[in-house]
Amino acid sequence: MRCKRCGRDANVHIRAHNIALCAEDFLSFLERRVSETTRKYGLISKGQRALVCVSGGKDSLSLWYILNNIGIEADGFHIHLGIGAYSDKSLSKVEQMAERLARKVHVTFLQKTLGQGIAELAKRLKRQTCSLCGTLKRYLMNRVAIEKDYDVLVLGHNLDDEASALLGNILYWRKEYLWRKHISLEGIEGHLAKKVKPLFLISEREMASYAFLRGIDYVTDECPYAAGAKTLLYKELLNRVEEESPGTKIRFVMGYLAQAGRDGEKRERQFCKLCGYPSYAERCVVCRILERFGTGRPVAFEVYPRTG
Amino acid sequence: MRCKRCGRDANVHIRAHNIALCAEDFLSFLERRVSETTRKYGLISKGQRALVCVSGGKDSLSLWYILNNIGIEADGFHIHLGIGAYSDKSLSKVEQMAERLARKVHVTFLQKTLGQGIAELAKRLKRQTCSLCGTLKRYLMNRVAIEKDYDVLVLGHNLDDEASALLGNILYWRKEYLWRKHISLEGIEGHLAKKVKPLFLISEREMASYAFLRGIDYVTDECPYAAGAKTLLYKELLNRVEEESPGTKIRFVMGYLAQAGRDGEKRERQFCKLCGYPSYAERCVVCRILERFGTGRPVAFEVYPRTG
Numbered sequence: 351m352r353c354k355r356c357g358r359d360a361n362v363h364i365r366a367h368n369i370a371l372c373a374e375d376f377l378s379f380l381e382r383r384v385s386e387t388t389r390k391y392g393l394i395s396k397g398q399r400a401l402v403c404v405s406g407g408k409d410s411l412s413l414w415y416i417l418n419n420i421g422i423e424a425d426g427f428h429i430h431l432g433i434g435a436y437s438d439k440s441l442s443k444v445e446q447m448a449e450r451l452a453r454k455v456h457v458t459f460l461q462k463t464l465g466q467g468i469a470e471l472a473k474r475l476k477r478q479t480c481s482l483c484g485t486l487k488r489y490l491m492n493r494v495a496i497e498k499d500y501d502v503l504v505l506g507h508n509l510d511d512e513a514s515a516l517l518g519n520i521l522y523w524r525k526e527y528l529w530r531k532h533i534s535l536e537g538i539e540g541h542l543a544k545k546v547k548p549l550f551l552i553s554e555r556e557m558a559s560y561a562f563l564r565g566i567d568y569v570t571d572e573c574p575y576a577a578g579a580k581t582l583l584y585k586e587l588l589n590r591v592e593e594e595s596p597g598t599k600i601r602f603v604m605g606y607l608a609q610a611g612r613d614g615e616k617r618e619r620q621f622c623k624l625c626g627y628p629s630y631a632e633r634c635v636v637c638r639i640l641e642r643f644g645t646g647r648p649v650a651f652e653v654y655p656r657t658g
Numbered sequence: 659m660r661c662k663r664c665g666r667d668a669n670v671h672i673r674a675h676n677i678a679l680c681a682e683d684f685l686s687f688l689e690r691r692v693s694e695t696t697r698k699y700g701l702i703s704k705g706q707r708a709l710v711c712v713s714g715g716k717d718s719l720s721l722w723y724i725l726n727n728i729g730i731e732a733d734g735f736h737i738h739l740g741i742g743a744y745s746d747k748s749l750s751k752v753e754q755m756a757e758r759l760a761r762k763v764h765v766t767f768l769q770k771t772l773g774q775g776i777a778e779l780a781k782r783l784k785r786q787t788c789s790l791c792g793t794l795k796r797y798l799m800n801r802v803a804i805e806k807d808y809d810v811l812v813l814g815h816n817l818d819d820e821a822s823a824l825l826g827n828i829l830y831w832r833k834e835y836l837w838r839k840h841i842s843l844e845g846i847e848g849h850l851a852k853k854v855k856p857l858f859l860i861s862e863r864e865m866a867s868y869a870f871l872r873g874i875d876y877v878t879d880e881c882p883y884a885a886g887a888k889t890l891l892y893k894e895l896l897n898r899v900e901e902e903s904p905g906t907k908i909r910f911v912m913g914y915l916a917q918a919g920r921d922g923e924k925r926e927r928q929f930c931k932l933c934g935y936p937s938y939a940e941r942c943v944v945c946r947i948l949e950r951f952g953t954g955r956p957v958a959f960e961v962y963p964r965t966g
Contacts, residue, residue, distance in 0.1 A: 501800025520828055521899065521906055583902060587895040591829065596889060598829055605831025 355379075357379025362559050365596035373563045380560050384413075384548050385420045391533050393546035398501035400424040401543075403491050404447070406569040407441030408561040410506030411447050413549055415566060417504065418451050424504060426455035427456070427494050429487060433574060436504070440569050447566070455500065458490055464643045467574065477640065479575045491638040493627060495543035503543040510554040513599045514584035516606055529610050541621055542628055550607075551600055554585070663687075670867050673904035688868050691730045692721075692856050692885070702900070706809035708732040709851075711799050712763070712834050714877040716750030716869040718814030719755050721740040721857055723874060725812065726759050732812065734763035735802050737795060740775025741882060749876050764806065766798055771934035772951045777883065783947065785862045787883045801935060803851035811851040820855070821907045822892035824914055837918050849929055850936055858915075859908055860894070913933040 351360040353372035360370035371379055387393070392571040394400050400417060404410040404426045418426040428444045430564045431437050441457065461467055468486070472479040495503040512531060519528045537544035549557065561568055621627065622634035629635070659668040661680035668678035679687055683800060687697065696699070702708050712718040712734045725732040736752045739745050749765065755883060756763040769775055776794070780787040803811040827836045843963035869876055899906045927937065930942035937943075 396745065427938070521910045523917060525917075580902070587898060590895060591891065594888070602829045602831070609831060610831075 352487065353517045359544070361563070362556075364556065366553065366592070366600055368596070371505055377560065377563055380552065380556060381416050381420055383552060384416050387533075387551055388420075388422070388546075388548050391546075393424055393534055393548055394502050394504070396543070398422075399499070400502050401427050401491075401498070402493050402501035402503050402504040403487075404428050404444050405506070405508065406443040406570045407506070407559050408566065408570075409508050409511075409549060409554075411568050412557055412653060413450065413504065413506045413510070413560045413565050414447060414453075414520070416560075417548070418453065423453075423540060425453050426490060427502070428457045430459045430461070431483065433469060434467075435508065436569070436571060436574060439466075439571075445570050458494070460486070464639065466643065467490065471643065474643075483575070485544065485635055486639075487636070492543050496540065496627075502537075503545045505545060507547045507548055508549045508552055508554050508557050509514060509599050509603060510585050510588070512550055512603050513588050514581050514588040516583045516603065516627055517588060518580065532610055533607060535568055538619060542619070548595075550603065569615065661754065664834070669871070672739075672864065672887060673901070674861065674908055678818075685868065685871055686858065688864060689724050689728055691860060694748055694858050695859055696714045696728075696854075701842055701856055702810050702812070705868050706730075707807070708762075708810050708812050709793075709799075709806070709808035710750050710782060710812040711814065713832050715814070715815070716876045717816050717819075717857060717862075717865050717876050717877075719751065719876050720869045720872065721814045721866055722755060722761075723759065723872060724857070724868075727759065731761075733761050733808070735767045735799060737798055738767045738769070740767070740769040741777060742775075744856070744877070744879060744882060745775075748808075751876050754832050764802055766802070768794070772807050773793055774951065778799065779947070779951065782951075790883065791883070793943055794947075797935065797942070800851050801933075804848065804935075808851065810845075811853045813853060813855045813954065814857055815905050816857045816860055817866050817911060818893050818896070820911050821860055821896050822889050824911060825892045825896060826888065839914070840918055841915060846927060850927070858911065861907065871916050914958040 351370040352358070352361060353653060354369050355375040356372060358372045361373045363370045364376075369379075377484060395418075400422055402410060402414045402417065404414055404429070414424060414426055427449055429443060430441050434623040444455055445459075448453045460471070462469060468483050469479055472482045475482065478589045485523050491503055494500075516531055518524075519531070533547050533550040535545045536583070560566075588599055588602075620629055620631075622629035622637055623632050624637040627634060627636075629637075659671060659678040660666070661678050661683050662667045664680060665681040669681045670684040671678045672684075677687070694887060702725075708730055710718060710722045710725065710732045712722055714736070714900040718892045734756055738749050742771055742817035752763055752765075769778070772779060774782070776791050779786055780790045783790065792820060799811055802808075824839055826832075827839070842860040845855040857927060868874075896907055896910075913966050926940065928937055930945055931940050933942060935942060935944075937945075
């Protein structure tokens, strides 16, 4: 097959877009799509300071790279979860990219802040690890973005992540989540950072090709506590449909976005009496955990490597 | 495994309901569920005359049997599509059941009414066979129900049919169909018969077991023009999820029913100037086809065998 742009040998064939491209043209094709998505959905405006949440995996690291490559100044934020070698390896990939981009990265070590890693914490609190991890991540990302004065928090969820989560929410009609998976969630001054997902329309396979062709070094292991069977099963099933009808996943999430724009209701927001961040109760989950296990004072953030 | 009701050897294990039953108790368990669904959703009231659309397959023939067995007087309606031996075999299974139940069955022969079978008709009209078949079936069912003075039209769609169609509508957000797959659709006096689906919450596997254990003889071949890959793929995928999480299909369609009750919009109805039945244009599709290929007069219905 020939590259549709330059006529050289094609390296990547994207069935959903019915296009074959050489490595170089694929990289700019993908970056242009991120750029267009960012503009079309008003994700990040010119001159805004962006903070990318980087886990050390292919999506978030590539996203961080792409943003800086398309003219958006983006720093990184990483949470070291204290899951042994997995967390150390993740951090080192993140540091590597920070150096490559010559950008700041903020790091929070759960063990320093809460005295223990995510698994031990979940055990002691008798909570499910992945659910607790999600809660803590959302809290920390939001807090760092606001305290460090970033305009927008950027997440690396790709098309497959969004489509599979959406399918799960629809199969069980989880109404409390169903209309909240938007590509952009508005913030509330001083309380809630605006959150955006520029990879919403880019598939996992495309991101893997991008990372590979850009020579981005990332953690390939799944988190040992990974959500497991359910999400992976949904991804597999959607890929089966995608094989039969290329483009299904994109149509699915774009149809959802159009629908969510109309049906998505604004939630009433409540704020924690202690820290001021969004909460379902008087005191937020994290403040309650901090009281019990933490240092008593707000979580500490480091900047690493110290380029700033 | 032992039957949960009587303690004898169990023949059927229904994972979605986490219950094992012997043949006899399974039959009454399933009939009770159809009966409860019929009552709970107000499908058919005491004393109403019901007309079951019977194709000759396991679902519609079993449904016809069940209704008469739970005290609902139901006649049958069959359309002979003129698909060679397949249609003749289907008709003979339907007649067999009519005799077993000693109930009337109305039959329309496409070849007599329109001079040709469904496949030839589709070819000459340059339409897709399955889509044309659906249009004609909906028209004829509705017309027979109203002209023969039945109170309610009963369809044999099972849980797997509904869940897979729903999944397809959601993957592509087909808004024009999405909120219309209800378990019960109200009628309009003189124009549109009420339509109900008592098997909405009963799986394909349960229906196959029922037909087998009741000794119901049905056509096992798929229609040679069957919708094919897409619907079958969706069914397969949903069954994969069902395997992991028994009960998913039921929760999926019940969640949908709850949602559809709120979101489903009432459509504006328009009626054909010639026949008076629902239409998207001044003259309905069927009247236009009838003018071109038909006898010119309304379609003829037979009653077979002549028990009435």
